[in-house]
Amino acid sequence: MSANPHFPHLASPMTLGNVTVRNRLVFQPHFTALxxxxxxxxxxxxxxxxxxxxxxxxxxxxxxxxxxxEGTESRHVLAAWDPRVVPLYAPMTEQxxxxxxxxxGQLTHAGHDSLERPPHLLWxxxxxxxPSSNFATKxxxxxxxxRATDAFATAATNLMEAGFDGVEIKLGHDGLLRSFASPxxxxxxxxxGGSLENRMRLSVEVLRAVRDAVRPxxxxxxxxxxHEYTPGGYGLDHGLRMAEHLEATGLVDYFNCDAGSFSxxxxxxxxxxxxxxxxxxxNQELKAVxxxxxxxxxxxxxxxxxxxxxxxxxxxLIGMARQLIAxxxxxxxxxxGRAVEIRPCIACNDxxxxxxxxxxxVRCVHNPAAGQEAVFSERLLRPAERVKDVVxxxxxxxxxxxxxxxxxxxxxxxxxxxxxxxxxxxxxxxxQPWHDEFAEITAYLEAAIRRLGVEVWLNVLADATxxxxxxxxxxxxxxxxxxxxxxxxxxxxxDADAGTIARERGLGFVHxxxxxxLDNVFSSDQVLRGxxxxxGRVLVIDANGHWEAAGTAEFLADAGHSVDIATRRHTxxxxxxxxxxxxxxxxxxxxxxxxxxxxxxxxxxRDRVAxxxxxTAARHWEPYDAVVPVYxxxxxxxxxxxxxxxxxxxxxxxxxxxxVGDAAAPRLIQSNLVEAHRIAAML
Amino acid sequence: VIKIGVCxxxxxxxxxxxxxxxxxxxxxxxxxxxxxxxxxxxxQAALDLKDSAEGGTVDLVTMGPxxxxxxxxxxxxxxxxxxxxxxxxxxxGSDLLxxxxxxxxxxxxxxxxxxxxxxxxxxxxxxxxxxxVAENLGLPVVSRVWQLELSGPAVRATRQMEYGFxxxxxxxxxxxxxxxxxxxxxxxSLRDIIAxxxxxxxxxxxxxxxxxxxxxxxSGSRTTVLAVxxxxxxxxxxxxQDDDQAADRLVTYLIERGxx
Numbered sequence: 001m002s003a004n005p006h007f008p009h010l011a012s013p014m015t016l017g018n019v020t021v022r023n024r025l026v027f028q029p030h031f032t033a034l035x036x037x038x039x040x041x042x043x044x045x046x047x048x049x050x051x052x053x054x055x056x057x058x059x060x061x062x063x064x065x066x067x068x069x070e071g072t073e074s075r076h077v078l079a080a081w082d083p084r085v086v087p088l089y090a091p092m093t094e095q096x097x098x099x100x101x102x103x104x105g106q107l108t109h110a111g112h113d114s115l116e117r118p119p120h121l122l123w124x125x126x127x128x129x130x131p132s133s134n135f136a137t138k139x140x141x142x143x144x145x146x147r148a149t150d151a152f153a154t155a156a157t158n159l160m161e162a163g164f165d166g167v168e169i170k171l172g173h174d175g176l177l178r179s180f181a182s183p184x185x186x187x188x189x190x191x192x193g194g195s196l197e198n199r200m201r202l203s204v205e206v207l208r209a210v211r212d213a214v215r216p217x218x219x220x221x222x223x224x225x226x227h228e229y230t231p232g233g234y235g236l237d238h239g240l241r242m243a244e245h246l247e248a249t250g251l252v253d254y255f256n257c258d259a260g261s262f263s264x265x266x267x268x269x270x271x272x273x274x275x276x277x278x279x280x281x282x283n284q285e286l287k288a289v290x291x292x293x294x295x296x297x298x299x300x301x302x303x304x305x306x307x308x309x310x311x312x313x314x315x316x317l318i319g320m321a322r323q324l325i326a327x328x329x330x331x332x333x334x335x336x337g338r339a340v341e342i343r344p345c346i347a348c349n350d351x352x353x354x355x356x357x358x359x360x361x362v363r364c365v366h367n368p369a370a371g372q373e374a375v376f377s378e379r380l381l382r383p384a385e386r387v388k389d390v391v392x393x394x395x396x397x398x399x400x401x402x403x404x405x406x407x408x409x410x411x412x413x414x415x416x417x418x419x420x421x422x423x424x425x426x427x428x429x430x431x432q433p434w435h436d437e438f439a440e441i442t443a444y445l446e447a448a449i450r451r452l453g454v455e456v457w458l459n460v461l462a463d464a465t466x467x468x469x470x471x472x473x474x475x476x477x478x479x480x481x482x483x484x485x486x487x488x489x490x491x492x493x494x495d496a497d498a499g500t501i502a503r504e505r506g507l508g509f510v511h512x513x514x515x516x517x518l519d520n521v522f523s524s525d526q527v528l529r530g531x532x533x534x535x536g537r538v539l540v541i542d543a544n545g546h547w548e549a550a551g552t553a554e555f556l557a558d559a560g561h562s563v564d565i566a567t568r569r570h571t572x573x574x575x576x577x578x579x580x581x582x583x584x585x586x587x588x589x590x591x592x593x594x595x596x597x598x599x600x601x602x603x604x605x606r607d608r609v610a611x612x613x614x615x616t617a618a619r620h621w622e623p624y625d626a627v628v629p630v631y632x633x634x635x636x637x638x639x640x641x642x643x644x645x646x647x648x649x650x651x652x653x654x655x656x657x658x659x660v661g662d663a664a665a666p667r668l669i670q671s672n673l674v675e676a677h678r679i680a681a682m683l
Numbered sequence: 684v685i686k687i688g689v690c691x692x693x694x695x696x697x698x699x700x701x702x703x704x705x706x707x708x709x710x711x712x713x714x715x716x717x718x719x720x721x722x723x724x725x726x727q728a729a730l731d732l733k734d735s736a737e738g739g740t741v742d743l744v745t746m747g748p749x750x751x752x753x754x755x756x757x758x759x760x761x762x763x764x765x766x767x768x769x770x771x772x773x774x775x776g777s778d779l780l781x782x783x784x785x786x787x788x789x790x791x792x793x794x795x796x797x798x799x800x801x802x803x804x805x806x807x808x809x810x811x812x813x814x815x816v817a818e819n820l821g822l823p824v825v826s827r828v829w830q831l832e833l834s835g836p837a838v839r840a841t842r843q844m845e846y847g848f849x850x851x852x853x854x855x856x857x858x859x860x861x862x863x864x865x866x867x868x869x870x871x872s873l874r875d876i877i878a879x880x881x882x883x884x885x886x887x888x889x890x891x892x893x894x895x896x897x898x899x900x901x902s903g904s905r906t907t908v909l910a911v912x913x914x915x916x917x918x919x920x921x922x923x924q925d926d927d928q929a930a931d932r933l934v935t936y937l938i939e940r941g942x943x
Contacts, residue, residue, distance in 0.1 A: 450717075451700060
């Protein structure tokens, strides 16, 4: 067989135990919250993994399965101890095999980590709450230790019966086995604490039990946290000694690298502020001390980096979780020379991590199908029954998504954008510190619609009369939104007042805080477009809870302003995902951004702002040179109402008109893209 | 009344999506629906000249896959009057020489007073086609032109040279290759776009031009792509994690190698 011309190393097969995987790309184990609330494999879970097999992954590791009730990290983890999972899982493993991939199951006991509030009884080596949790553990006695070990064996037996090719033991960023290995969580003085050998004893016993339970030759691997990045926790040297200790038992077929803990969330699922490939050093060091195959981890998404890491021997396989959530077809695309078509993970953590941390099914900010493959997979799109002329007004994310999906279905699509570039608000969002990867969402969509032959016109301001004159079957209004400031505000210089028709008709609303019209008030859009603010103190109002206020505040701090952020909520950026918030708060300390929760802004004057302390109900004035209010935005929907007026309200005109994205209601990009996909799939 | 021909190219966007065909080593002619950006400015320059002449026509000429009609439509929406596309499977793989024969054949039929070229195609970046077309037509050629005006039966051109500007005149018919333009772009309105759909785009096969198929494509090309290869892989770089001493280590590294 000749080498793959595009990524020869990634394309080459690899053997783990008695299993040969077709290429070096591994769907990393992770919590999906897709199993049912009583731990059974759901159709959604099966479709999720089968989609990645179809997408070309070599190995799929179905992750975070619990070995016993007390070891469940969530109600929605897989109950691997329960034999009822076997018949429900068998069709999934069979389909994954049919599509050429291999599948391992990752077993864990969640120990002191749980997403449930309040949690079930938690187990740990020493009675202690994990620092991020409010709940202390039960200190395990020897009977509990035996029960846990037996539970791993039982679960491994179930996986083998369900058709899994191998088993991975999680000694990773969460769970019981790492808390035993960790000097900070394990204070025992018996045979399971103290020396490294003692702290590793439980893991070795589990490995032995699992090895006895699996088919002879079936691979057994370890997901190994190499560095806890936790105060008092262990570092890389200790992690490497753990690896050597495990390897010396001869019970392990491969290592899957990992780092972090619940107390260092940024390391376990690194957000965009952590550079790509940040943990390469860990993979390299492990590779240097181990003879076993090593799966690399840590925000590896660029195919050339992945290929390079294999080529130079930094790792043997490349683990990707979020990249394959964002685009299950990543392996096929890159091995077929279509790398440019890959939908890149932007490491926002909003769709995947933020969802599952609430025990909600995994999603992706810009792959509408993630976790709901059976509904939204692009493979399931039906060609249009009748080819129609679709006109999309607005080239932001929502408009481009409608164009992409409509064109895929065979419609003739043209798209009109008033600015000289596509991307809409996403272009501004990408200017916030650490948000440059956000632009990859719209870069992906632009590449897709260009490839699909969508007729794209820039610098065109559409009007209702001309649109109707064009005679399309479908008109999609995806004109986005603008900051909701009073008419006449300086914001209008770059972005004409929109939503005027809606306001005339009582369908729109403007915030009535006194002073919003003043020229020391700047919208977030103005700031990110580069408006010069008066030097000095700036107050950013966060009534959005996400990045719009938080990232704009950082942008201003980087530009040399002294920045405060006020919010009515109990915290600034109340809807920000945890790992991101941790790093954001750290940067606020460095940039001296003052966070002022439970603080309402009730009036603005030229050089001062009236604040209301929501705890004490006290009001007072404070000097500020500029104010950046980030309120929920208003739809730029005038053209929709104009079209309705031209066409009449009934749907008998033969032209179907729909508002999509922020033009319908200003929201986060994830909601807009799902909605755009759903609408386009029905056109 | 002046007849201006503009040779343009349909290209694919975004640039990173372009790739070389493994068999020929030449650009994959996938979707070519965008008008090459230098050509957008050249069409504008032609329209401005037409306005200054108080009348005339602007005639677009291209060669490419069927999708290139979308690129031509953009020029028509800007205000061009007529467009010709030569599309033929036999053209695939044509180099500069073969392409120039085809464009020259169309220009002989359309017979413009003045033929304009943009400075280069932003996908293949050759920047030489105008010379070959002018040679084929036996016409004078003025290159590297920034400013162009009509001067009776001639054109007066300001050429950008190494040490300044040359101002030259050429009698028409002639070929002019722009190096840039001072024309301000006028973006078509939705109404212009609608109107452009009524304008005629003539699609010609090779046979209509009387050019034999072996005179174009790979067989009619004088340049051959011998090999296409990726840059060789480089060994891993040393990555310094910022542990508060990274700067010191970096400085030491540079000093040790005599680089600082």
